[in-house]
Amino acid sequence: MEPLKVLIVDDEPGIRSGIERVLRGFNVSFPFLETDFTFDLISVESGEEAVEQIDRGQIDIVLLDNKLPGIQGIEVLEYINKNQIGVEVMMITSYANLDLAVRATNQGAFNFVPKPFTPQELRTAMEAITKHVYLKGIGRNLNKTEKQNRFQFLSVLSHELKSPINAVEGYLNIMKDRQIGEDIGDYETMIDRSLVRIKGMRSLIMDMLDITRLESGVKNREIKPVDLVEIARISKDTVEPLAIQKNIKIHMDLPEELIFNADSNEIEIIFNNLLSNAVKYNKESGEVFFAIKAVKHEIQVIVEDTGIGISQEDLPKLFGEFHRIKNDKTRDITGSGLGLSILKKLVDMYHGRVEVESELDKGTKFVVRIGSY
Numbered sequence: 001m002e003p004l005k006v007l008i009v010d011d012e013p014g015i016r017s018g019i020e021r022v023l024r025g026f027n028v029s030f031p032f033l034e035t036d037f038t039f040d041l042i043s044v045e046s047g048e049e050a051v052e053q054i055d056r057g058q059i060d061i062v063l064l065d066n067k068l069p070g071i072q073g074i075e076v077l078e079y080i081n082k083n084q085i086g087v088e089v090m091m092i093t094s095y096a097n098l099d100l101a102v103r104a105t106n107q108g109a110f111n112f113v114p115k116p117f118t119p120q121e122l123r124t125a126m127e128a129i130t131k132h133v134y135l136k137g138i139g140r141n142l143n144k145t146e147k148q149n150r151f152q153f154l155s156v157l158s159h160e161l162k163s164p165i166n167a168v169e170g171y172l173n174i175m176k177d178r179q180i181g182e183d184i185g186d187y188e189t190m191i192d193r194s195l196v197r198i199k200g201m202r203s204l205i206m207d208m209l210d211i212t213r214l215e216s217g218v219k220n221r222e223i224k225p226v227d228l229v230e231i232a233r234i235s236k237d238t239v240e241p242l243a244i245q246k247n248i249k250i251h252m253d254l255p256e257e258l259i260f261n262a263d264s265n266e267i268e269i270i271f272n273n274l275l276s277n278a279v280k281y282n283k284e285s286g287e288v289f290f291a292i293k294a295v296k297h298e299i300q301v302i303v304e305d306t307g308i309g310i311s312q313e314d315l316p317k318l319f320g321e322f323h324r325i326k327n328d329k330t331r332d333i334t335g336s337g338l339g340l341s342i343l344k345k346l347v348d349m350y351h352g353r354v355e356v357e358s359e360l361d362k363g364t365k366f367v368v369r370i371g372s373y
């Protein structure tokens, strides 16, 4: 990630060099991001110079002392505000009286660090302002439809998380009040149900991360020759436990090996989604047929099941985010409705296509075609 440009404005050389010492080599990292933030520092000693630097653009964060020889820090802040310049300001001042704090906050200063401060106080304040700059940047870079999409996506997501959270909370409250007995064994069903709900939430969050990574393009793709047959076997192992529970047999029709230029994680996600659906939406003692073939210049992945099938009306909606078919047969099957939308996005990245044929109560056949390149 590009370093953030930080402008330090203070008339005391000792403070300037102190801040520089703390911030040079300081990284801010967040658990939700793969890269760290570092800082490029520019120091000036007056408000006039600060305005000059800010006018040149490219500054992200200003660490602004208030008591300056010429124009005051607060006036620099007012200037930024009046001209709607997209920088974030942290006020640094020894005269941290309430009046100034209120004025600075009204003028949009993000936070306040009173002098003297310890290196750790400065670092903590920098972490907060960096996160703010980052999140604001995301918002700014979205156009209106993207903002609406994100809003819709997050609304559905929070809605999906609400009911498992309520369920687990309910169970915990019952246990806390020991409503059905003193023995932990009395609560076994509730504990199991809670664990199932938590597992569901975890996989929803993982799906979400896949989607947002794909959409933001930040995911590091590693395209290299991979053996699709080997990945298919790994996927089979992943869904096998589920298949055993429903006594479903998975038949694999695979060549010796099939080398293809791809990112192996992405291929695994494609295979896992197809196979897990073929098992999940199957009947007791059903069957799944999985095949990979190289036909001319394309690879075909065919996954067929003997499951509940999908009606013609539902077929076109399958690949939408959070789209799940609701009927008597799917009522007890858990899922977030994200699997196929992720699959579609991935297949698009390989300039491929997905075809589905299905007959209610008979079964479903998915064919994914991706061209070699």
Ligand SMILES: Nc1ncnc2c1ncn2[C@@H]1O[C@H](COP(=O)(O)OP(=O)(O)OP(=O)(O)O)[C@@H](O)[C@H]1O
Pocket (backbone or CB within 6 Å): 207, 273, 277, 278, 280, 281, 282, 305, 307, 308, 309, 310, 318, 323, 324, 325, 326, 330, 334, 335, 336, 337, 338, 339, 340, 341, 364
């Ligand atoms: N092989 C299949 N047979 C019957 N219905 C299917 C099959 N695959 C998908 N579906 C239907 O399509 C819907 C969307 O599938 P998708 O994989 O996107 O979500 P999910 O399985 O509900 O959840 P997730 O995969 O995110 O855990 C499913 O809810 C199911 O109703």
Ligand SMILES: [Mg+2]
Pocket (backbone or CB within 6 Å): 273, 276, 277, 335, 339, 340
């Ligand atoms: Mg699925």
